[in-house]
Amino acid sequence: MSQLNSLLNITKTKKSRLEEVDFDNLQFGKNYADHMMYCDYIDGEWQKPVIAPYGPMSFEPSVKVFHYGQAVFEGMKAFKDDHDDVWLFRPEDNLNRINISSKRMAIPEFPKEYFMESLKTLMQLDKDWVKKGQGNSLYIRPFAIATEPGVSASESNQYRFMIITCPAKAYYSKPVKVLIAQDYSRSADGGVGYAKAAGNYGAQFYPTKLAKEKGLDQIIWTDANTHQYMEEAGTMNIFFRINDKLLTAPTNDRILDGITRRSIIQLAKDEGLDVEIDRVEVKRIIDAAKAGELKEIFGAGTAATIVAVEGFEYDDTYYDLPEMKDSFGMHFKKRLQDIQYNRAEDPHNWRFKI
Amino acid sequence: MSQLNSLLNITKTKKSRLEEVDFDNLQFGKNYADHMMYCDYIDGEWQKPVIAPYGPMSFEPSVKVFHYGQAVFEGMKAFKDDHDDVWLFRPEDNLNRINISSKRMAIPEFPKEYFMESLKTLMQLDKDWVKKGQGNSLYIRPFAIATEPGVSASESNQYRFMIITCPAKAYYSKPVKVLIAQDYSRSADGGVGYAKAAGNYGAQFYPTKLAKEKGLDQIIWTDANTHQYMEEAGTMNIFFRINDKLLTAPTNDRILDGITRRSIIQLAKDEGLDVEIDRVEVKRIIDAAKAGELKEIFGAGTAATIVAVEGFEYDDTYYDLPEMKDSFGMHFKKRLQDIQYNRAEDPHNWRFKI
Ligand SMILES: Cc1ncc(COP(=O)(O)O)c(C=O)c1O
Ligand SMILES: Cc1ncc(COP(=O)(O)O)c(C=O)c1O
Numbered sequence: 001m002s003q004l005n006s007l008l009n010i011t012k013t014k015k016s017r018l019e020e021v022d023f024d025n026l027q028f029g030k031n032y033a034d035h036m037m038y039c040d041y042i043d044g045e046w047q048k049p050v051i052a053p054y055g056p057m058s059f060e061p062s063v064k065v066f067h068y069g070q071a072v073f074e075g076m077k078a079f080k081d082d083h084d085d086v087w088l089f090r091p092e093d094n095l096n097r098i099n100i101s102s103k104r105m106a107i108p109e110f111p112k113e114y115f116m117e118s119l120k121t122l123m124q125l126d127k128d129w130v131k132k133g134q135g136n137s138l139y140i141r142p143f144a145i146a147t148e149p150g151v152s153a154s155e156s157n158q159y160r161f162m163i164i165t166c167p168a169k170a171y172y173s174k175p176v177k178v179l180i181a182q183d184y185s186r187s188a189d190g191g192v193g194y195a196k197a198a199g200n201y202g203a204q205f206y207p208t209k210l211a212k213e214k215g216l217d218q219i220i221w222t223d224a225n226t227h228q229y230m231e232e233a234g235t236m237n238i239f240f241r242i243n244d245k246l247l248t249a250p251t252n253d254r255i256l257d258g259i260t261r262r263s264i265i266q267l268a269k270d271e272g273l274d275v276e277i278d279r280v281e282v283k284r285i286i287d288a289a290k291a292g293e294l295k296e297i298f299g300a301g302t303a304a305t306i307v308a309v310e311g312f313e314y315d316d317t318y319y320d321l322p323e324m325k326d327s328f329g330m331h332f333k334k335r336l337q338d339i340q341y342n343r344a345e346d347p348h349n350w351r352f353k354i
Numbered sequence: 355m356s357q358l359n360s361l362l363n364i365t366k367t368k369k370s371r372l373e374e375v376d377f378d379n380l381q382f383g384k385n386y387a388d389h390m391m392y393c394d395y396i397d398g399e400w401q402k403p404v405i406a407p408y409g410p411m412s413f414e415p416s417v418k419v420f421h422y423g424q425a426v427f428e429g430m431k432a433f434k435d436d437h438d439d440v441w442l443f444r445p446e447d448n449l450n451r452i453n454i455s456s457k458r459m460a461i462p463e464f465p466k467e468y469f470m471e472s473l474k475t476l477m478q479l480d481k482d483w484v485k486k487g488q489g490n491s492l493y494i495r496p497f498a499i500a501t502e503p504g505v506s507a508s509e510s511n512q513y514r515f516m517i518i519t520c521p522a523k524a525y526y527s528k529p530v531k532v533l534i535a536q537d538y539s540r541s542a543d544g545g546v547g548y549a550k551a552a553g554n555y556g557a558q559f560y561p562t563k564l565a566k567e568k569g570l571d572q573i574i575w576t577d578a579n580t581h582q583y584m585e586e587a588g589t590m591n592i593f594f595r596i597n598d599k600l601l602t603a604p605t606n607d608r609i610l611d612g613i614t615r616r617s618i619i620q621l622a623k624d625e626g627l628d629v630e631i632d633r634v635e636v637k638r639i640i641d642a643a644k645a646g647e648l649k650e651i652f653g654a655g656t657a658a659t660i661v662a663v664e665g666f667e668y669d670d671t672y673y674d675l676p677e678m679k680d681s682f683g684m685h686f687k688k689r690l691q692d693i694q695y696n697r698a699e700d701p702h703n704w705r706f707k708i
Binding site: 028029030032036038054055056057058059060061062064065066067068069070071073075103104105106139141143145146149150151152153154155162164166181183184185186187188189190191192197198199200201202203204205206208209224225234235 | 382383384386390392408409410411412413414415416418419420421422423424425427457458459460493495497499500503504505506507508509516518520535537538539540541542543544545546551552553554555556557558559560562563578579588589
């Protein structure tokens with residue numbers, strides 16, 4: 001059934017796939033909601049966005065995204081409150097960031113009204129895919145790919161911007177063990193580390209696989225030049241707590257400017273907490289761990305919200321972290337989720353109602 | 355028409371598109387030969403490779419290559435000699451290198467016999483797409499992409515290896531002007547710069563666009579840490595000639611181990627030329643340019659073979675290079691092409707007959 005909207009072309013699914021999904025045993029990223037959005041950039045312009053049933057699409061084997069990784073993405077979530085209202089969290093920050101990423105990857109920026117209107121329409125059409133209850137959400141994946149056929153190494157003249165969504169439970173169910181990187185690295189000065197460029201992620205799979213073979217779950221990347229400063233994890237910014245001070249690295253051209261990170265810093269400042277945003281020397285963390293002053297490390301990102309680090313390996317030594325009763329990480333996780341699920345005041349207007 | 359081969363499944367095209375192509379006005383990477391190869395990795399195994407007519411394929415919007423740039427590629431060429439025989443140049447080096455790239459990108463290695471048999475079959479089927487004559491070739495693009503649907507940031511369990519080909523004239527028709535990088539960078543220590551990973555290329559489009567706006571054609575990348583050492587260009591290794599000495603950077607984890615580079619070094623050594631493979635300080639090149647001792651700079655890669663640099667910009671100063679009568683670059687270009695087109699002895703067995 002086709003339906004016209006001033007901004008979008010909408011075709012609804014004939015039959016929802018909702019009943020086929022086992023929501024009690026969700027595997028993250030394996031089930032997609034009924035609808036998706038796609039919008040093509042052709043002849044120098046973004047065409048009218050299309051909302052259509054989720055499904056496969058045809059591409060020439062020569063499209064540039066396959067060869068040159070000219071692609072960017074975002075990750076966001078929709079939450080349902082007890083009154084069945086659906087909320088997004090700081091969606092314009094995701095739009096701004098994908099446009100920052102796109103600029104670095106020579107992809108044209110995507111218009112705000114197309115983005116917001118598509119999100120609203122998708123959330124309305126697929127609202128039954130957003131489940132109530134702590135930890136449940138609909139994960140939203142906007143992305144843009146270079147679709148011009150051509151094997152010469154230059155930017156594409158055609159792109160496709162898409163939004164697909166999938167139901168999610170808590171991404172990491174338990175605390176993680178991490179490796180502090182000393183050999184491999186994630187990004188270079190003057191590179192694309194601050195962008196959610198597709199290739200940044202594929203490049204981490206192999207070092208992460210090696211870390212997993214050692215019984216660790218993830219890597220905390222350090223600066224590529226010296227490996228002396230903590231940067232971030234694969235899909236999370238990282239916070240350290242030394243006694244009652246919260247530390248995190250400043251963003252720069254190697255580190256993603258995370259929205260969860262930014263929100264935690266704001267909440268911590270609201271509470272008068274001592275937050276230090278400065279280069280975090282690995283040595284300082286090791287010394288604090290040895291002195292018993294390193295109280296916690298946690299990762300912050302949309303997928304996981306906040307995930308506790310239970311220990312880390314550095315220089316072939318494994319450091320256990322204490323289990324904290326009054327964990328900062330768990331405190332901010334609750335504060336963020338209370339805002340996201342519309343259970344608490346939202347002093348900074350982060351919630352966005354569908 | 356289907357035909358069985360012990361190693362491959364072959365379906366030939368019903369109607370060749372050869373006559374539709376204007377070989378006098380070829381745009382590189384815009385026309386694809388009649389056949390392609392694809393081979394899927396499923397359940398831990400590469401399935402039987404398929405040779406089929408070139409054409410579009412269906413992919414889910416969630417396949418990992420779109421989101422995480424888990425993809426690698428190669429570039430090679432087929433040449434036709436005066437007796438209508440078709441030749442490849444060091445094809446096993448390309449296989450070895452794509453497998454090195456794949457390892458770094460957590461992609462399973464591709465079997466040698468599938469690769470060689472596919473190349474032979476494609477070259478036989480599409481031999482009329484390989485045109486005779488200086489500068490003409492069939493460009494061959496093997497690549498592998500992550501095809502598992504799934505938006506969680508981890509390596510794919512499914513891949514597709516493909517080979518597509520397209521007729522090519524000389525890639526760069528004229529000498530280029532280059533920018534010596536001082537702000538942006540191409541790769542980090544401990545990163546993926548030595549791999550032909552898709553994302554390495556998309557990441558260069560924006561800085562290259564900025565260079566083009568200044569009237570320059572390409573960038574010579576320097577090391578990300580200090581920008582004091584010359585590395586390579588976007589798709590070429592770089593050689594410098596100071597008086598009669600040839601200099602080029604050693605390969606490392608930031609620099610692609612080019613087959614053209616390796617071949618030139620061998621030929622230069624065969625001729626008793628003074629070749630220095632060591633870090634090339636930018637300052638040394640600038641000083642040599644000022645002293646009139648910098649005779650030439652040239653890029654070396656499969657697409658271009660060898661391309662002369664006519665001048666470069668560094669620190670907002672443009673340095674012109676002299677026009678050389680006895681250019682090393684043009685000498686090695688001729689020597690390489692004489693081998694590639696079967697016009698000269700091939701002492702190192704680089705030619706591979708189809
Ligand atoms: C590299 C990287 N760092 C940090 C984050 C966390 O950012 P956000 O809180 O906006 O999800 C992400 C995930 O988006 C990421 O990919
Ligand atoms: C980054 C980079 N450097 C150098 C080269 C040259 O390598 P080759 O001579 O094997 O084509 C290429 C092209 O393949 C490349 O992509």
